[in-house]
Amino acid sequence: xxxxxxxxxxxxxxxxxxxxxxxxxxxxxxxxxxxxxxxxxxxxxxxxxxxxxxxxxxxxxxxxxxxxxxxxxxxxxxxxxxxxxxxxxxxxxxxxxxxxxxxxxxxxxxxxxxxxxxxxxxxxxxxxxxxxxxxxxxxxxxxxxxxxxxxxxxxxxxxxxxxxxxxxxxxxxxxxxxxxxxxxxxxxxxxxxxxxxxxxxxxxxxxxxxxxxxxx
Amino acid sequence: xxxxxxxxxxxxxxxxxxxxxxxxxxxxxxxxxxxxxxxxxxxxxxxxxxxxxxxxxxxxxxxxxxxxxxxxxxxxxxxxxxxxxxxxxxxxxxxxxxxxxxxxxxxxxxxxxxxxxxxxxxxxxxxxxxxxxxxxxxxxxxxxxxxxxxxxxxxxxxxxxxxxxxxxxxxxxxxxxxxxxxxxxxxxxxxxxxxxxxxxxxxxxxxxxxxxxxxxxxxxxxxxxxxxxxxxxxxxxxxxxxxxxxxxxxxxxxxxxxxxxxxxxxxxxxxxxxxxxxxxxxxxxxxxxxxxxxxxxxxxxxxxxxxxxxxxxxxxxxxxxxxxxxxxx
Numbered sequence: 102x103x104x105x106x107x108x109x110x111x112x113x114x115x116x117x118x119x120x121x122x123x124x125x126x127x128x129x130x131x132x133x134x135x136x137x138x139x140x141x142x143x144x145x146x147x148x149x150x151x152x153x154x155x156x157x158x159x160x161x162x163x164x165x166x167x168x169x170x171x172x173x174x175x176x177x178x179x180x181x182x183x184x185x186x187x188x189x190x191x192x193x194x195x196x197x198x199x200x201x202x203x204x205x206x207x208x209x210x211x212x213x214x215x216x217x218x219x220x221x222x223x224x225x226x227x228x229x230x231x232x233x234x235x236x237x238x239x240x241x242x243x244x245x246x247x248x249x250x251x252x253x254x255x256x257x258x259x260x261x262x263x264x265x266x267x268x269x270x271x272x273x274x275x276x277x278x279x280x281x282x283x284x285x286x287x288x289x290x291x292x293x294x295x296x297x298x299x300x301x302x303x304x305x306x307x308x309x310x311x312x313x314x315x316x317x
Numbered sequence: 318x319x320x321x322x323x324x325x326x327x328x329x330x331x332x333x334x335x336x337x338x339x340x341x342x343x344x345x346x347x348x349x350x351x352x353x354x355x356x357x358x359x360x361x362x363x364x365x366x367x368x369x370x371x372x373x374x375x376x377x378x379x380x381x382x383x384x385x386x387x388x389x390x391x392x393x394x395x396x397x398x399x400x401x402x403x404x405x406x407x408x409x410x411x412x413x414x415x416x417x418x419x420x421x422x423x424x425x426x427x428x429x430x431x432x433x434x435x436x437x438x439x440x441x442x443x444x445x446x447x448x449x450x451x452x453x454x455x456x457x458x459x460x461x462x463x464x465x466x467x468x469x470x471x472x473x474x475x476x477x478x479x480x481x482x483x484x485x486x487x488x489x490x491x492x493x494x495x496x497x498x499x500x501x502x503x504x505x506x507x508x509x510x511x512x513x514x515x516x517x518x519x520x521x522x523x524x525x526x527x528x529x530x531x532x533x534x535x536x537x538x539x540x541x542x543x544x545x546x547x548x549x550x551x552x553x554x555x556x557x558x559x560x561x562x563x564x565x566x567x568x569x570x571x572x573x574x575x576x577x578x579x580x581x582x583x584x585x586x587x588x589x590x591x592x593x594x595x596x597x598x599x600x601x602x603x604x605x606x607x608x609x610x611x612x613x614x615x616x617x618x619x620x621x622x623x624x625x626x627x628x629x630x631x632x633x634x635x636x637x638x639x640x641x642x643x644x645x646x
Contacts, residue, residue, distance in 0.1 A: 275450040284425060291429070 114236025121244035141249035149238025346520035370399030372419025404510020411471030521574030533590035541598025
């Protein structure tokens with residue numbers, strides 16, 4: 102793992118192993134808060150901040166935490182950072198904190214953070230763990246913004262709160278409802294899978310062509 | 318070569334019934350209601366239905382071309398979806414409503430699941446619920462026999478003599494302004510295809526005689542609604558009268574004959590069909606009584622659509638000879 106390239110880690114976090122579109126983690130907050138791009142950005146940055154901090158601490162303490170109680174220890178560390186983020190948001194961005202509501206404290210149980218702690222930070226040194234936190238955080242934020250972009254643009258006719266299509270546009274209000282979240286996410290996941298499959302297919306062919314020069 | 322022995326897997330007996338023939342029967346059965354709609358709401362209603370049919374056919378063909386699947390518009394199932402979608406809209410809608418509805422029905426509710434036979438919910442009802450996005454637009458009903466401009470893309474407010482539907486009147490705790498004769502004949506405000514209870518029932522009976530549908534779903538569906546509304550009328554109204562108003566209003570009869578009976582999204586066994594019909598009826602009444610919307614037919618069928626797989630599993634008949642006579646279950 103130590104020899105893993107930084108660019109590969111980023112590619113994994115944003116596309117090939119995207120926490121939302123490929124790993125399907127943290128669905129609850131993803132579906133609930135992506136009604137506006139502002140919410141998505143706020144949520145994405147909060148999760149990224151918590152993810153980086155918890156990855157650092159868990160990776161640093163990975164040799165001290167006993168194996169049997171590791172999940173409990175991770176949760177304690179994560180909830181500590183979530184509390185910090187929550188208080189900071191209440192103090193400096195009260196409006197955003199109000200519109201995200203319960204979903205900020207719920208970052209504690211966001212699967213992405215626990216999954217990265219268990220799958221990566223607990224097995225790797227501090228520096229790769231930071232990069233992993235950044236990459237996965239960006240992947241999560243990008244996914245949220247993409248979803249929220251489609252839902253806000255067509256579902257309320259606005260972007261970041263500004264009207265886009267003018268007053269005559271009749272918004273597809275179903276898109277901002279939970280059903281719209283599921284349908285939009287389904288289409289995005291299908292598109293991402295298509296891209297990934299095509300890439301895999303191309304790599305496979307390239308390998309075989311260089312091997313025996315088969316007819317394809 | 319008569320001397321050759323043909324060995325093939327079953328089925329060996331074919332009766333020549335194709336998807337296409339069944340679908341043509343369904344279209345014939347819907348025509349009386351359509352003719353009546355033209356009489357009540359003018360040619361605007363026919364135009365809305367035609368746009369809706371064109372939208373369904375074009376979007377299905379386009380989607381199948383894009384995903385490189387064989388184009389199946391010639392089996393007429395998209396045409397039926399189009400007519401039913403038009404039937405579910407008031408004649409006053411701007412034309413982008415049937416276009417958007419057709420796209421949603423054919424692409425999101427049917428195409429991405431694999432096309433005809435693989436969709437889990439009725440595409441038309443899914444589209445109708447999708448169109449609730451524009452609640453005000455699709456809930457503006459014109460008074461019967463008020464002349465509507467036929468070809469304009471969207472009607473001006475001044476063109477529409479708005480009228481409350483029987484269901485919204487009952488939702489507000491009362492009986493509709495229309496007489497029961499109006500209700501069953503269809504001289505009342507409402508969606509294009511659901512105004513005349515009698516003519517829709519005639520079409521339904523045609524389908525029953527042609528054996529396109531079986532009696533199980535319509536009878537249990539309508540029976541459940543009748544029973545529940547007869548036992549629990551709101552205080553101060555005559556139970557029989559209330560029951561008749563409930564049965565004849567909204568899309569209930571249209572849905573019971575034409576949408577709940579969709580082969581793809583309803584159970585296969587007779588017992589399963591009856592469970593399905595009772596479920597639809599109960600949920601319809603619950604939504605009409607306690608829900609936020611005046612009409613519960615679309616939601617009830619969509620909810621029961623999702624349960625079809627389980628109902629089929631539960632009511633699977635035992636294979637002949639598969640279980641010994643005295644065996645324990």
